[in-house]
Amino acid sequence: xxIASRYxxxxxxxxxxxxxxxxxxxxxxxxxxxxxxPPPGTSAEQPALPVGVDKSPxxxxxxxxxxxxxKMQGKAGQQPxxxxxxxxxxxxxxxxxxxxxEYGKPWRLGANEATEIEFFRKVTIQxxxxxxxxxxxxxxxxxxxxxxxxxxxxxTWGLKIDSTRDQxxxxxxxxxxxxxxxYFTMQFQSAEAGxxxxxxxxxxxxxxxxx
Amino acid sequence: xxxxxAIVFFLATFIPPSEAQFKIPALDKSPxxxxxxxxxxxxxxxxxxISEPLxxxxxxxxxxxxxxxxxGELxEYGQIWRLGANEATEIELYRDCRxxxxxxxxxxxxxxxxxxxxxxxxxxxxxxDSWGAFLYDPKKDVLRTDIKTxxxxxxxEVFSMAFTKSDDGVNLVIVWDDVKxxxxxxx
Numbered sequence: 001x002x003i004a005s006r007y008x009x010x011x012x013x014x015x016x017x018x019x020x021x022x023x024x025x026x027x028x029x030x031x032x033x034x035x036x037x038p039p040p041g042t043s044a045e046q047p048a049l050p051v052g053v054d055k056s057p058x059x060x061x062x063x064x065x066x067x068x069x070x071k072m073q074g075k076a077g078q079q080p081x082x083x084x085x086x087x088x089x090x091x092x093x094x095x096x097x098x099x100x101x102e103y104g105k106p107w108r109l110g111a112n113e114a115t116e117i118e119f120f121r122k123v124t125i126q127x128x129x130x131x132x133x134x135x136x137x138x139x140x141x142x143x144x145x146x147x148x149x150x151x152x153x154x155x156t157w158g159l160k161i162d163s164t165r166d167q168x169x170x171x172x173x174x175x176x177x178x179x180x181x182x183y184f185t186m187q188f189q190s191a192e193a194g195x196x197x198x199x200x201x202x203x204x205x206x207x208x209x210x211x
Numbered sequence: 212x213x214x215x216x217a218i219v220f221f222l223a224t225f226i227p228p229s230e231a232q233f234k235i236p237a238l239d240k241s242p243x244x245x246x247x248x249x250x251x252x253x254x255x256x257x258x259x260x261i262s263e264p265l266x267x268x269x270x271x272x273x274x275x276x277x278x279x280x281x282x283g284e285l286x287e288y289g290q291i292w293r294l295g296a297n298e299a300t301e302i303e304l305y306r307d308c309r310x311x312x313x314x315x316x317x318x319x320x321x322x323x324x325x326x327x328x329x330x331x332x333x334x335x336x337x338x339x340d341s342w343g344a345f346l347y348d349p350k351k352d353v354l355r356t357d358i359k360t361x362x363x364x365x366x367x368e369v370f371s372m373a374f375t376k377s378d379d380g381v382n383l384v385i386v387w388d389d390v391k392x393x394x395x396x397x398x
Contacts, residue, residue, distance in 0.1 A: 053273060053369055057242030060270075060298055068298050068342035080340050085245070085270065088238065113245055113253050155247070155265055160257035183238060 056089040056111035063188030063195050081188075081195065082210070083118045084137070087111035087158075088183045089201075096202035101141055108158030109139050109148075109199065110184060115158065117150065117197075124211040126170050135167065139199075139206075146172050146199075146206045174206045181205075241274040241296035241370075248374030248381050248396075266374075266381060266398050268303045269322070272296040273370050274387075281388035286326055291334075293344040294324050294385070295370065301339060302383075309397040310335070311356040323347060324392075331392050332357050360392040 062068065063082040070076035089111040094100050101107045109115045114136045122132050135150035138161050150168040151161055177200065184201040194211035247253065248267045255261045274296040279285050286292050294300045299321045306317050311333070319339050325332040335354040338346065363386065370387040380397040 053242055054244060057238055058244055058270075059239060060243060062340065068340055071340065072342040072345045083340070085243075155253055155256065155268070157253035157257045 054087065054112060056087045058085065058087045058112070060085050061187050065187070065189060079120045081120055082123070083120070084115065084186050084188065084197065086115040086186050087113065088185065091180060091182050091202050097141055097204050098143065103142050104140065106161055106163070107139050107141055108161070109137050109186070110158060112158065114138070114156045114161065115186070116154070125168065125208065128168055130168060136161065144174060146174055148172060148208055170208060172206050172208055174204050177203050177205050179203075239272065239297060241272045243270065243272045243297070245270050246373045250374055265305050266308075267305065267383070267396065269300065269372050269374070269383065271300040271372055272298060275370070276366070276368050276388055282326055282390055283328070288327050289325065291344045291347045292324050292326055294322050297342070299339070299341040299343060302335070306398050310354060311358060311395050313354055313356055315354050320353060329360055330357055331360055333394050358392055358394055360390050363389050363391050
């Protein structure tokens with residue numbers, strides 16, 4: 001066997017391996033079973049332990065970003081400024097906005113338990129003073145804007161939010177992203193004038209500025 | 212030819228298709244979860260089925276066994292353990308209570324354990340919003356109490372915590388691998 005043909009063989013093998021890797025990733029992305037909105041109701045009959053992992057797993061984002069890690073490294077103060085605890089549904093090949101999430105209707109900005117934002121000190125959002133404390137956050141999406149609401153009815157499930165307990169409403173514009181976000185993502189980050197809470201899913205990004 | 216093979220190898224190995232240009236924020240390997248007492252409080256609330264007040268909540272991350280032996284190996288005996296993964300495990304008590312008979316004020320705490328075969332020392336610490344147990348400072352302990360653990364026949368793949376009703380109060384049941392522990396609370 002000549003050296004050239006041996007390399008040709010290796011080359012073909014590597015291409016095949018590359019394709020396999022690509023297919024594997026494709027499967028991973030589209031073959032997942034996803035329950036975006038598991039209806040409340042059957043949970044009481046489920047065994048208490050051991051329990052499976054949620055299909056829309058929970059996550060947490062702090063400001064300063066990665067506060068617990070910074071704190072561990074001795075690079076952060078005692079108290080964070082803000083924290084959001086939310087669950088992360090997945091796009092799973094669907095059109096999210098205007099379809100899975102309907103325009104003009106309350107959307108829980110997540111999945112499962114209602115999304116919870118905590119401010120560890122008072123902040124200002126769109127010239128409104130928001131006292132320190134814990135709020136449920138939800139949103140009414142439109143094609144060109146989101147109305148983000150902070151509500152005082154805590155420890156609830158995201159599907160039923162008591163709008164009579166809305167404390168604040170903020171209208172923010174939405175932007176299109178170049179690439180779709182598979183997972184709904186919320187992230188506090190630094191901005192020119194303070195902080196922003198960035199929210200991304202599918203091809204939509206909305207940013208709530210906070211001072 | 213050698214160079215071409217090297218380049219192809221590099222491309223096939225290191226550049227995932229279509230993701231090279233931008234970063235998708237990944238899901239955590241040990242996903243976070245939340246457990247309330249009363250169990251499923253948020254669901255009961257939207258169903259108007261609440262019969263008991265909200266007493267406690269734990270927010271924790273869920274590592275997986277993945278074929279490893281957990282206690283005595285992955286989680287070492289006698290060492291501080293974060294009872295979870297990633298962000299430190301947070302327990303919030305909405306009323307003053309007793310934990311294993313000892314008084315504890317309502318509030319938000321970080322929960323740790325020091326496991327031993329058959330016994331865990333459970334620790335409530337006031338340093339919150341922390342990561343793992345790397346910063347653990349015993350001076351910030353609010354309460355330490357020992358509880359017995361039991362062996363389970365079934366193996367729990369995923370580290371799990373859930374509040375359940377007990378004869379005279381509430382247990383925070385913790386399971387992973389073949390070990391089960393319960394922290395008793397009285398509110």
